[in-house]
Amino acid sequence: MPHASIALQAALKDVSAEIDRQFDKLLAVPADPREGLYRAMRHAAIGGGKRLRPLLVFATARLFGVDRTCTARVATALECIHVYSLIHDDLPAMDDDDMRRGKPTVHRAFDEATAILAGDSFQALAFELLAHEATHPDPFVRAELALELARAAGPAGMAGGQMMDLQAEKASFDLPTVTRLQAMKTGALIAYAVEAGAILGRVQPEGRTGLRGYARDLGLAFQIADDILDAEGDEAAAGKKLRKDREAGKETFLTLLGLDRAREQARMLIEQAVSHLHAYGAEADLLRDIARFTLERDR
Numbered sequence: 001m002p003h004a005s006i007a008l009q010a011a012l013k014d015v016s017a018e019i020d021r022q023f024d025k026l027l028a029v030p031a032d033p034r035e036g037l038y039r040a041m042r043h044a045a046i047g048g049g050k051r052l053r054p055l056l057v058f059a060t061a062r063l064f065g066v067d068r069t070c071t072a073r074v075a076t077a078l079e080c081i082h083v084y085s086l087i088h089d090d091l092p093a094m095d096d097d098d099m100r101r102g103k104p105t106v107h108r109a110f111d112e113a114t115a116i117l118a119g120d121s122f123q124a125l126a127f128e129l130l131a132h133e134a135t136h137p138d139p140f141v142r143a144e145l146a147l148e149l150a151r152a153a154g155p156a157g158m159a160g161g162q163m164m165d166l167q168a169e170k171a172s173f174d175l176p177t178v179t180r181l182q183a184m185k186t187g188a189l190i191a192y193a194v195e196a197g198a199i200l201g202r203v204q205p206e207g208r209t210g211l212r213g214y215a216r217d218l219g220l221a222f223q224i225a226d227d228i229l230d231a232e233g234d235e236a237a238a239g240k241k242l243r244k245d246r247e248a249g250k251e252t253f254l255t256l257l258g259l260d261r262a263r264e265q266a267r268m269l270i271e272q273a274v275s276h277l278h279a280y281g282a283e284a285d286l287l288r289d290i291a292r293f294t295l296e297r298d299r
Contacts, residue, residue, distance in 0.1 A: 048101030060197025161185025187219025
């Protein structure tokens, strides 16, 4: 893992193991005709992936002393939405990808109908987790968690950004439009990860300004790093097909800014993200480490 701090390496390993445990428990394969669906969901969710979004939930919730069991359920709900989006994004009607996280995509390993149902099931499972009283004793906290995730995942967030991304193959987008697209498609769930930690910590909306600024800048830097990785990365390390945007003729931060300017913009965004955490001390070091590692990752 290139240039990740020891603390970040340990946190990534710990959170990845925790999310795998959660999915292993939630997705026990039944001895009935639904077996194929559960096997497809396990294929998609267990093992692999950066687990960045769950890690951000844990890192933010830790600032406010939130119970780890509650945090794990929210982090898993968020990962459910992310996994569902990847399953559907890989379908022939979208990006038509064969590999994801170093293994065959769900529609290749199973079939398209099963992949669609697996994605649908992950979306439903996310809100089932958030609404359950085991996630938090306060129903108002649970309601806000569900409301904000719905906003982040829907037409004003991830799904809307994905629609813009599909249109990008047919139109030339300028920099503000590409920035808006990525703030929705990628940035909305990253922002939710940080927001969710604050919601769990019962931080009032007016007290989340710094964390929201951190998440906004981190999300854009993450996407610029993704664009650079798509152009220069190694497919074996990434575990998925690269150079897709260039082949599709899409405008990206890289095509609009050029490699050097894109790297500089990403560095500036990371510096800004870290500066938004000035009100916190060493307890926010993991959030700072995550931001800095965004530019160094290879997948």
